[in-house]
Amino acid sequence: MTQPPEDPEQTEEPMESAARRHAARIEKAREEGDIPLARRLGQIGVLGWIVVLPMLAGAAGGRWIDRSAQSGIFWTAALMMVGLVVGCWLGWRWVQQQ
Numbered sequence: 001m002t003q004p005p006e007d008p009e010q011t012e013e014p015m016e017s018a019a020r021r022h023a024a025r026i027e028k029a030r031e032e033g034d035i036p037l038a039r040r041l042g043q044i045g046v047l048g049w050i051v052v053l054p055m056l057a058g059a060a061g062g063r064w065i066d067r068s069a070q071s072g073i074f075w076t077a078a079l080m081m082v083g084l085v086v087g088c089w090l091g092w093r094w095v096q097q098q
Helices: 016-030 037-069 076-098
Strands: none
Touching: 037 076
16 A cells, blocks of 8 residues: 655645645735735835846846957846846745745
8 A cells, every 4th residue: 555645735736736825825814914014115125126136237247248348238138138037036936935
């Protein structure tokens, strides 16, 4: 005989797992109450910086490479887009943790 997995989420369908996580979030919100407006605004600000800082770093690095290689704005644009993707990914991960 085989033992069933200890974690029931491993055998659940994706829809069941999503519904279980949603119900847990609702229950947590009921226990903790409403989040103050100042905290929500702070979270929006943090999320903005999480997205913007990698973009600025990519633009600065790309500008430095472009000046060194005299390549116009090729590296600036490319690294800024890479920074945007990284920033969005970091922001998404941060929101998932909240």
